[in-house]
Amino acid sequence: MSASHDHGHPLTFSGEIRQETGVIINKCYQCGKCSAGCPLAEEMDYPPSLVMRMLQTGDEVNRDHVLKSMSIWLCLNCEMCLTRCPMEIDIPSLMDNLRQRSLKAKKVNPQAKKIIAFHQSFLDSIRYTGRLYEVGLVVDYKMRTFDLMQDVAIAPKMLIKGKLNPMPDLIKGRKKVAAIMRRTQKNKEGKL
Amino acid sequence: MKIGLYPGCSLKGGSTEYQDSVAALAKAFDIELVEIPDWNCCGATAAHNLDRELSLSLPARIMALAEREGLTDIVVPCAACYNRLSVTKHELAEDPALREKISSILNLKYEGTTHILNIIQFIDKFIADKLEAKVVNPFNYKTACYYGCLLVRPHSVLQFDRVEDPQSMDNLVKLAGGNVIDWAFKTECCGAGLSISRTDTVARLSGKIIKDAVDREAEVMVVACPMCHSNLDMRRPQINKYLNENIDMPVLYISQVLGLAIGIDAKTLGLNRHMTAVNLKEKPIGDSLAASQSTGAETQKMEA
Numbered sequence: 001m002s003a004s005h006d007h008g009h010p011l012t013f014s015g016e017i018r019q020e021t022g023v024i025i026n027k028c029y030q031c032g033k034c035s036a037g038c039p040l041a042e043e044m045d046y047p048p049s050l051v052m053r054m055l056q057t058g059d060e061v062n063r064d065h066v067l068k069s070m071s072i073w074l075c076l077n078c079e080m081c082l083t084r085c086p087m088e089i090d091i092p093s094l095m096d097n098l099r100q101r102s103l104k105a106k107k108v109n110p111q112a113k114k115i116i117a118f119h120q121s122f123l124d125s126i127r128y129t130g131r132l133y134e135v136g137l138v139v140d141y142k143m144r145t146f147d148l149m150q151d152v153a154i155a156p157k158m159l160i161k162g163k164l165n166p167m168p169d170l171i172k173g174r175k176k177v178a179a180i181m182r183r184t185q186k187n188k189e190g191k192l
Numbered sequence: 193m194k195i196g197l198y199p200g201c202s203l204k205g206g207s208t209e210y211q212d213s214v215a216a217l218a219k220a221f222d223i224e225l226v227e228i229p230d231w232n233c234c235g236a237t238a239a240h241n242l243d244r245e246l247s248l249s250l251p252a253r254i255m256a257l258a259e260r261e262g263l264t265d266i267v268v269p270c271a272a273c274y275n276r277l278s279v280t281k282h283e284l285a286e287d288p289a290l291r292e293k294i295s296s297i298l299n300l301k302y303e304g305t306t307h308i309l310n311i312i313q314f315i316d317k318f319i320a321d322k323l324e325a326k327v328v329n330p331f332n333y334k335t336a337c338y339y340g341c342l343l344v345r346p347h348s349v350l351q352f353d354r355v356e357d358p359q360s361m362d363n364l365v366k367l368a369g370g371n372v373i374d375w376a377f378k379t380e381c382c383g384a385g386l387s388i389s390r391t392d393t394v395a396r397l398s399g400k401i402i403k404d405a406v407d408r409e410a411e412v413m414v415v416a417c418p419m420c421h422s423n424l425d426m427r428r429p430q431i432n433k434y435l436n437e438n439i440d441m442p443v444l445y446i447s448q449v450l451g452l453a454i455g456i457d458a459k460t461l462g463l464n465r466h467m468t469a470v471n472l473k474e475k476p477i478g479d480s481l482a483a484s485q486s487t488g489a490e491t492q493k494m495e496a
Contacts, residue, residue, distance in 0.1 A: 040393070043393060074390075076381055076385070077341075078381035079341055079345035080345070083355050088348075096240055097244075099241050099242070100243065114389040115389045118389040119237070120238075123235075123238050126232065131201045132201035133201075133205075134201070134205040151388065154467075158467070162208060162465055163205075163206045165204070173230045174232075176299070180297055180298060184243055184245040184246040185243070
């Protein structure tokens with residue numbers, strides 16, 4: 001990012017993004033291949049190429065719209081956009097970064113609550129057992145979302161098919177894994 | 193021959209048939225799979241969506257434990273875990289300062305000396321050249337090989353197969369006597385981790401994949417990822433509702449297809465554990481050759 005685009009601050013927003021992800025936002029020339037290939041574009045409020053354009057403007061209001069958008073939470077990191085981008089812009093890494101910024105700035109779109117609840121339930125399972133305990137994950141998710149009926153109908157068949165492990169696998173090093181999680185959260189606002 | 197194994201959580205939970213079929217296949221070729229001791233979850237989508245350092249630390253611990261055990265080749269049957277481990281290895285190799293930081297978070301020495309293999313690479317490296325000689329039940333079905341996202345992307349990191357029209361799984365199915373179809377949704381996303389939080393989205397994305405395969409007369413779909421499998425198999429009622437059709441095409445793991453071809457029984461391979469029943473009609477050997485010629489297939493259909 002050239003200095004001409006900042007306003008006297010040591011690092012602009014796009015400068016920060018470049019430092020944290022290697023993505024140079026201004027490389028995008030709006031060809032639209034990312035949005036054309038994105039499997040979630042039709043459900044997004046702003047398709048990926050529009051997110052790029054909004055960030056290019058450097059306008060704080062646009063940036064705010066992006067951080068409050070559903071797009072960043074619907075992105076599945078399937079990497080199709082990066083694969084097809086003629087400028088090889090790593091949009092999936094940018095999306096990861098924007099999600100983390102949105103969480104930190106407490107700007108998460110209310111409709112993304114369930115998606116984040118799922119991720120948090122997933123991490124809870126790792127914190128307590130060292131691994132993903134699927135039954136625990138679903139119960140934890142239901143507690144967070146009050147979505148009590150989710151997958152109730154399918155559970156008996158899964159049980160018969162041996163797809164539900166009633167007991168978690170507790171690894172020996174689970175305290176070490178919990179400590180790793182703690183150390184990654186040190187000096188960070190908000191907790192996972 | 194001893195090869196390291198990182199099964200990941202799905203293979204120990206909802207996808208035990210993948211674990212069992214990989215184990216049976218390895219055993220048939222005299223390969224000893226050694227599970228990395230006390231492995232943890234790779235963090236999957238949850239970790240990299242919410243925290244970058246965590247998303248690198250969890251896979252790094254797994255690889256550090258493998259290094260400590262002296263394991264170099266590590267097979268990772270789950271495409272999502274394979275992706276997380278490979279991306280972590282790549283990022284830590286590129287950035288020594290980051291590697292140091294993650295090592296201190298782990299409180300474990302991480303050197304990055306392991307060699308991460310997905311299931312196809314594992315089979316290619318240790319099994320493929322001995323496979324054909326062992327085939328006793330050619331898998332003579334019209335087969336759609338579905339690779340999904342995480343096995344092939346990002347190409348700059350994984351360097352595995354062609355990114356839009358991969359062939360490696362197709363080649364293995366051909367070795368097993370299969371008749372692979374050419375189709376358009378090989379690497380489209382199934383909806384992955386939104387399975388629980390946005391089931392409708394998954395029904396739409398997976399529905400398009402199932403529909404394209406069936407429209408091109410596939411009798412069976414083959415995958416190499418437990419997440420793809422659970423979306424395409426377990427979410428079939430929602431998929432069928434979205435498509436307003438009743439599609440019963442089964443979805444098998446590549447390890448199950450190869451296992452069947454070399455004569456391992458269906459139960460050992462866990463075929464009875466799928467949610468969409470695996471009802472493959474037995475076909476006389478040689479039938480696949482007739483079916484592979486499109487004119488032949490058309491004639492058969494007209495006769496029917």
